[in-house]
Amino acid sequence: MGVPAHLNQDSECTIQEQHRFMPKANVIRIMRRVLPPRAKISDDSKQTIQECVSEFISFVTGEANERCQRKTITAEDVLWAMSKLGFDDYIEPLTFYLHRYCEFDGGLPPMANTSYMQGDGITSQCAVESNDSLTEE
Numbered sequence: 001m002g003v004p005a006h007l008n009q010d011s012e013c014t015i016q017e018q019h020r021f022m023p024k025a026n027v028i029r030i031m032r033r034v035l036p037p038r039a040k041i042s043d044d045s046k047q048t049i050q051e052c053v054s055e056f057i058s059f060v061t062g063e064a065n066e067r068c069q070r071k072t073i074t075a076e077d078v079l080w081a082m083s084k085l086g087f088d089d090y091i092e093p094l095t096f097y098l099h100r101y102c103e104f105d106g107g108l109p110p111m112a113n114t115s116y117m118q119g120d121g122i123t124s125q126c127a128v129e130s131n132d133s134l135t136e137e
Contacts, residue, residue: 021054060085 027050031041063081064073075098082090 020058021050022057024050027053060087 024046028041028046031046031049032039035041060078060081061073063085064077067080068074068077079091079094082088082094
């Protein structure tokens with residue numbers, strides 16, 4: 001005896017909804033870093049920021065995916081998307097962050113790690129192109 005089809009669909013929708021948002025604990029941790037130590041954050045505020053952050057990530061990622069001709073979205077694709085969407089003020093700080101991260105850890109952050117097949121092996125990309133390449137299509 002199996003589970004009725006409508007129950008499977010409902011649980012699938014619930015799982016997809018949970019995966020749509022950035023984990024609330026991560027959002028709260030970031031919020032607490034910029035607030036005074038004794039500041040209180042309402043549950044509504046936490047949920048609103050969680051939804052906004054998740055939507056922003058989806059928005060930029062979707063745009064980067066349109067440019068990307070590979071299976072993996074690179075840091076350059078994300079920077080290009082942010083520029084195209086009008087978030088130019090973030091390009092320089094993010095590029096600086098990526099360069100610094102590469103210096104210290106020898107590679108891109110796990111979520112932005114990219115690999116390309118070259119010859120017989122796979123090489124990691126750590127370089128981020130100049131801002132000139134971000135405006136090209």
